[in-house]
Amino acid sequence: MSELWATFWTVLRDPRIRTVLILGTWGIVGLVTIIAAYRGTADLALVVLQLPYVLSGGLGGIAIVGISLGLASVHFDRVESIEERRELAQLHKRMMQLTKTVAERRSP
């Protein structure tokens, strides 16, 4: 059990996973807000009382979902880009080492 917690905690400490969890939570909060707005308006018969729900819950919920999805897109792009740049840097370093070795062997 403690091993499971240790594994769970290690996974949670990874900043990439933490960011995805936070953004996912915000997305769910946005959806819940929209559902709450729907439940609020469904119980009302007057449009004048429904419109504040539309604004706060409906449009506000869409805004929160849009923000979380946009930032998630930025996050995934950055994670992929970091991995790619790390591999390119290693390749570049290896090439320079190879070039240096060949040059040293060929120099008088």
Added chain:
Amino acid sequence: MTSQTFAPDVLEHLGDPTTHEFRAGSRYGTLRAVRPLSPVPTFVGMAVVALGLAVIGIAWSRTAGEADVSRQVPYLISGGIFGLAMVLIGVTVVNIASKRRETVLREQQTRMLADAVDQLGRVLGDETSHLPR
């Protein structure tokens, strides 16, 4: 295979690849704020998002205080829909700024790699290594 001699500056240049510097965005001149590596567009995008949320909040508070639908609808459109548009625009600006930055960093590394390949070509005596890319 012919023996090759190399000038000292060639060997000297084959130093630590991690110290290569590359000035990106030089074609933007004095417009530093719109350079790909500038953090300004990201902050502008975040500010637009915050402003959009604030506008939605103000529209909600004003709408809740009105008893007439005909007075609420203008708040809905100007505050609600416009605020939502501002939020989406701000998120898009942040997204584009991030993509531009990553593109420039990738270009930097690709050029460094191309330079390394050219150097290897020169070291190996490849005649095509001096041709323009």
